[in-house]
Amino acid sequence: MISPKSTEQPSIATLTTADAGTRTIWHGAWTAAVMRPSAAPWFPTWAEDGFADQSVRQIVRVNAGGTKVRIRLSNAYGAAPLQVTGASIGLTAEGAAVRPDTIRQLRFAGSPSALVPTRGRIVSDPVDLPTRPREQLTITLYFKDATGPTTHHQLSMTTSYRAAGDHHRDPSAAAYTDSIEPGFGSWYFLEGVETSGGGPRLPAVVAFGDSITDGFGANVDGDDRYPDALAERLAAAGRPHPVLNAGIGSNKLLTDSACGGDSGVSRFARDVLDQPGAGTAIVLIGINDIQLNDDRMCGVDLDDPPVTAQRLIDGHQALIRAATARGVTVVGGTLTPFQGSAGWTAEGDEIRRQVNRWIRTSGAYDAVADFDRALDPDGTGSVPDALHMGDHIHPSPAGYRAMAGAVDLADLAERQ
Incomplete structure (x- = not known):
């Protein structure tokens, strides 16, 4: 039978945001199945060391468009609450660059920062950002304090980028000089992207x-x-x-x-x-x-x-x-x-x-x-x-x- 471990985190359907109580219908546009941090036997990741006073820029290709977007973050395997100091989203330009006219500050229950509970998850407030199916989005998370080992998805086949300091609202790729080479990429804390609006699907x-x-x-x-x-x-x-x-x-x-x-x-x-x-x-x-x-x-x-x-x-x-x-x-x-x-x-x-x-x-x-x-x-x-x-x-x-x-x-x- 299905193990009760699958219900340790709150169901995605029960998560609340600033638009709770409206009739907005959210659709999964992208997801990554999260894992506990471990030493990858095939290629290096940042999961065991985590992040401290660093910005992490991650790129995903969504499969549902819309007029609004929000993200899900997971601390499913965290040993302590996770402090996210800042976050942004925008349309991908090239590499670690974001199209400047599309970058949006993400908030969580109205705050620019968030505390993700131990073994929990959160969802951001929605932002207006028109997206099309198969379009790439760039999500940037800034962690001022040390995260410790990270809940992550080990094999992303997509390059993630890291910068020293707070560059989560910076559309330029200039600060994002760190990526793992050679490697197959990983996603960190990012569990899902959801969209709404834009017609039926x-x-x-x-x-x-x-x-x-x-x-x-x-x-x-x-x-x-x-x-x-x-x-x-x-x-x-x-x-x-x-x-x-x-x-x-x-x-x-x-x-x-x-x-x-x-x-x-x-x-x-x-x-x-x-x-x-x-x-x-x-x-x-x-x-x-x-x-x-x-x-x-x-x-x-x-x-x-x-x-x-x-x-x-x-x-x-x-x-x-x-x-x-x-x-x-x-x-x-x-x-x-x-x-x-x-x-x-x-x-x-x-x-x-x-x-x-x-x-x-x-x-x-x-x-x-x-x-x-x-x-x-x-x-x-x-x-x-x-x-x-x-x-x-x-x-x-x-x-x-x-x-x-x-x-x-x-x-x-x-x-x-």
Whole structure:
């Protein structure tokens, strides 16, 4: 069953702002599934050290436009309340620069600063800022006092920037001389962007999973993950479903990981069902349970319980029950091939095939997105070289486009 850990933070739907009591309808435009701070085993981040008298500039591409915008900040894994000294938002110019005519000071219950409770979240007051789907926004947070280790999203595939001192209202990129190179980027404390106004739109599609949803193998700053490609398909089809990416690299369905986030069954409610306007969830998770049977990649000497096809099926059924109870359509994504990768075994591949047979034939999911066949149409058990990034498991941008093409747009919920 879904773990009670998913309800530790207040539901997004219960958060109040200065416009509480109005009839404003907010839609999820962008999200990142948050994680505890840890030493990344693959690339450096700023999460363990945190920030002190520094401004952090983060760029996101929204998938729902509107006339007003607000942000959500999370301190879900904080050991103490988080003091945000100042914050701003604006349309991205280039790199760390913001279009000067669009930069807006963000307030929280009328104040330019905010205190985010330990293990809590807050939402900013709305600001007038016309945005279009697939437009980039830049959010800047200034922390005067030391934050300590940060709640973050480890794999953003997007460059974040840091400046010494308070530059949160500065449209110029001049002070933002610090970014992590080489690296794949991270987001810090930023959990969501919401928009309102601008006309009707269809319910959001939330892509849920591991690094293949998160987008490892896509181009850094390229916004060409599979959820991005799906958003482009929907825009071209004239169907304004916002697509929200709730993937976490190295995430598992059944067990928590020190550097791969809380398990899928424990975070599903927070990261999918609580999203504003969520209508459809696309679930693609389980390959890390199969290939990573311990947490040693995170420096933790802990073996996971033995993984079987039935245990993974039970986990998928828990997600289905939770989505159905909330009226969310749930699409099952078949587990993608990984022969040739470092974690492949014949036994593990047989578990993957058994789970895929269940996803395709059981009727438990409302619909199926056959990502396995999209990446391996001949059923070889391997991803062709043209469709993976070089490690035989993570798709390339071309592979991500193939995955997006496997989603039948008719399967997406038209109403909440």
